Amino acid sequence: MVQENKFRMEKQITDDDNIISLIGELDLSKASEFNTNVDPFVQDVGRKLILNLKELTYIDSTGIGVILTIIKTRHALKASFAVENIPPKVQKLFDLTGLTPFLSAVANTVN
Incomplete structure (x- = not known):
C-alpha cells in the first residue's frame, strides 16, 4: 500500500502579515499545488509574507525551488518576506x- 504524501498549508491573515504555515512533506507531488495556493499571498504586496516552517518535516529540491521563486518574486515586487521556525533538518538542507x-538577505533588506 502506498502512503499518501501528507502536506498542507494553513493561512493566518492579520492587518500587517500573511502567515503561511507549511505542515508535513513538501515534495514534487505537492509543490505545484503549494505554488498555486500560495501565489495570491506572494502577490499581496500590502502585507509581509511569512513562511512558518515549524511543522515542515521534509522538503525536496522542487519544494526548495518554489521557495526560491517566492523569494525572487517578493524581491522583484519590493515586498517584505520572512521565513521563520526552520527545523534543523530543513535548515541543514537550506545551508547545503x-x-x-x-533567506537572510530578504528578511534583512526589505521592510
Whole structure:
C-alpha cells in the first residue's frame, strides 16, 4: 500500500502579515499545488509574507525551488518576506543548497 504524501498549508491573515504555515512533506507531488495556493499571498504586496516552517518535516529540491521563486518574486515586487521556525533538518538542507543567505538577505533588506 502506498502512503499518501501528507502536506498542507494553513493561512493566518492579520492587518500587517500573511502567515503561511507549511505542515508535513513538501515534495514534487505537492509543490505545484503549494505554488498555486500560495501565489495570491506572494502577490499581496500590502502585507509581509511569512513562511512558518515549524511543522515542515521534509522538503525536496522542487519544494526548495518554489521557495526560491517566492523569494525572487517578493524581491522583484519590493515586498517584505520572512521565513521563520526552520527545523534543523530543513535548515541543514537550506545551508547545503545555498538558500540560507537569500533567506537572510530578504528578511534583512526589505521592510
